[in-house]
Amino acid sequence: MKAELMEIGIKAKEAAGKMALLETNKKNEVLNCVAKNLIKDAKTLIAENAKDMEAGKANGMPEGLLDRLLLTEKRIEQMAEGLEQVAALDDPIGEVLSMKKRPNGLRIGQKRVPLGVVGIIYEARPNVTADAFGLCFKTGNAVILKGGSDALHSNIAIVASIRRTLAECGVDENAIALIEDTSRETTTEFMKMNGYVDVLIPRGGAGLIRAVVENATVPVIETGTGNCHIYVDESADLDMAVNIIFNAKTQRIGVCNACESLVVHENIKDALLPKLAERLKEKNVEMRGDKASQEACSDIIPASDEDWGKEYLDYILSIKTVKSTAEAITHIKRYNTGHSEAIITENYTNAEKFLDEVDAAAVYVNASTRFTDGFEFGFGAEIGISTQKLHARGPMGLEALTSTKYIIYGNGQIRP
Amino acid sequence: MKAELMEIGIKAKEAAGKMALLETNKKNEVLNCVAKNLIKDAKTLIAENAKDMEAGKANGMPEGLLDRLLLTEKRIEQMAEGLEQVAALDDPIGEVLSMKKRPNGLRIGQKRVPLGVVGIIYEARPNVTADAFGLCFKTGNAVILKGGSDALHSNIAIVASIRRTLAECGVDENAIALIEDTSRETTTEFMKMNGYVDVLIPRGGAGLIRAVVENATVPVIETGTGNCHIYVDESADLDMAVNIIFNAKTQRIGVCNACESLVVHENIKDALLPKLAERLKEKNVEMRGDKASQEACSDIIPASDEDWGKEYLDYILSIKTVKSTAEAITHIKRYNTGHSEAIITENYTNAEKFLDEVDAAAVYVNASTRFTDGFEFGFGAEIGISTQKLHARGPMGLEALTSTKYIIYGNGQIRP
DSSP: OOHHHHHHHHHHHHHHHHHTTOOHHHHHHHHHHHHHHHHHTHHHHHHHHHHHHHHHHHTTOOHHHHHHHOOOHHHHHHHHHHHHHHHHSOOOTTOEEEEEEOTTSOEEEEEEEEOSEEEEEEOSOHHHHHHHHHHHHHTTOEEEEEOOGGGHHHHHHHHHHHHHHHHHTTSOGGGEEEOOOOOHHHHHHHTTOTTTOSEEEEESOHHHHHHHHHHOOSOBOOBOOOOEEEEEOTTOOHHHHHHHHHHHHHSOTTSTTSEEEEEEEGGGHHHHHHHHHHHHGGGTOEEEEOHHHHHHOTTOEEOOGGGGGOOOOSSEEEEEEESSHHHHHHHHHHHOOSSEEEEEOSOHHHHHHHHHHOOSSEEEEEEOGGGOSTTTTTOSOOSEEEOSSSSOOEEEOGGGGEEEEEEEEEEEEOOO | OOHHHHHHHHHHHHHHHHHTTOOHHHHHHHHHHHHHHHHHTHHHHHHHHHHHHHHHHHTTOOHHHHHHHOOOHHHHHHHHHHHHHHHHSOOOTTOEEEEEEOTTSOEEEEEEEEOSEEEEEEOSOTHHHHHHHHHHHHTTOEEEEEOOGGGHHHHHHHHHHHHHHHHHTTSOGGGEEEOOOOOHHHHHHHTTOTTTOSEEEEESOHHHHHHHHHHOOSOBOOBOOOOEEEEEOTTOOHHHHHHHHHHHHHSOTTSTTSEEEEEEEGGGHHHHHHHHHHHHGGGTOEEEEOHHHHHHOTTOEEOOGGGGGOOOOSSEEEEEEESSHHHHHHHHHHHOOSSEEEEEOSOHHHHHHHHHHOOSSEEEEEEOGGGOSTTTTTOSOOSEEEOSSSSOOEEEOGGGGEEEEEEEEEEEEOOO
């Protein structure tokens, strides 16, 4: 391993040991100070960000990415507010989840503890730098960040501001570290820092996540892409269906919990699809469907087989007609990415069948898939949305950044 | 991926979908039938096992491993009993962990569901074949097994018996599959079956576990080695200390929760160590210690620096003297493997400090480390002991083989 990386790892591990023992009051005080100082340092942050923006423009970075990269005074204020909100949340660390007494008198409890060192690999979004720090710090973890090279100046400035505040508050500044060498080689080494890094969370597009899953030997929490479906059952309230589909498809298109594919019971396709097409026209949504759906609505253009597996992240919706809830579930099972799936129905049995049989992080009856989100679920924070089944599944709040340890109180017990 | 492996993966995934929906009564009935039929098939199993035993002897397999490989009528009965015990446990699947109502009226609950397809990689212990099946089946998972080549005939026979019973009970026999090609190449491919296998659990020695952690792209639950310490504080009840150390060191030496290293406060070393040496002589335990410990007891031979990090799995104990609980914790932090650590003390503050600051799956006050075990913890079963921090930490019972999904009941909610 490269010496710089090793050094970051050793220091982060040492800092993690101290973070685990910080009292909640102290952690909250520090988070509020970090927030204040980020606003104080706004001019420096914006100046450093300007270098990234300039380079981005020179390299032909697309408009959308430039916008994500940009720091303004308002955005820095939002970063600070995010940290203050995290300070206001309950601290999960130290809670004992249960304490049971065994027949031999041993008392065994399960105590919530930090994970240790959390590694975050992300793209050119400088706000993630402060967000990830806030969530990891509140849960007593140290964090090592590897941001995109396009945001390097911005990230260095943000991390420097945070480290300065930590030192001012008398806390080990190595609770946050940034890997400044953004080469692929170093990034791959970072993914193999077993013994130094306890978990890696990639945040970004499908390519980034795949690269982390394929290369990491450190445990990864996969956050993921969403090919989310809405199935409209024959018993559905059609106005409700149109409302929910419109919301899930168009409220925000570039997100993982947006609806990408509609599945429709053939008995209501003639009643639903023209009505839906009318509504989706407000946002110029392109509808690509199978034959049966095209017969029901002339606005629908033919879908190819490739459409069923696509996460468009665009004003496009694929449409598949089915003969039953069972067929809908089979279709969804084949093409979904384990993110968010919804049924619109008034039928009790079909609702429960869908909830039971569809295998995804979040399964809805009569609601928009757009609710799959840590804030909407009431966690007060979100480090990402897990689409894997281990450790955390669905929106991840503070608890997803914790582990447990068994604490056992005895009075001399030995094993017979 | 090899065609055979792919086929196993596809079939297991399909079977997992069905297993997830089996009612508890049916699962229990099947487990009891599998148990009965294993006993019925005992002659065949023993005959096939004899082939493995013969080859093992011819290849010079050590006595201890030969013993682990051996199947007898009694051992087959124990395998069957294990399955019946699992049948008698509560089924965790389907439980809704909480159901909260959000301000917009959405009701959001977290439901326990199977992981899907569990992969187990293990060595030449045929009893693991039936054990792992039982735990995975009870939790609605399909299981793909990759056992050691030395036990191949035994494993094929056990899996064939189980699959026959599944078919007889009208259940998809692909709920269990054995990878018969035990080549390294195929094993490595098995570790990369993302999309088919949801989690890999290696069961075996340190080399096997390291190979899985380093090669797998599928999420791994690391079960681990234990360099377990007992720290005897100056306030300890010395008779209790001797009893606990004797138990933790000698009750069974080849296991991960055995004590490998003793840490002693210098103020009680003279009182404790000769007493302990006397007791450990019953089992001819070799004591390797630092200078200060040697001064306290002439039976102690010098330890080298390598000793502190060693998991002996033998009648050997390393001994380190310290000046304080803080120094003991620092020593343990440096050398422990995150398994089980104990303090023997009558001092409240030191007990709580040790519980707080030692980072391990199980931390004890005044009890033997040998209790770190799914049965001793009251889980009624154990698939292994996790020494990692993600998903499961410490002894893993049925719940460790489950995931959750959010189920959301709405009445038309859309995201504003």
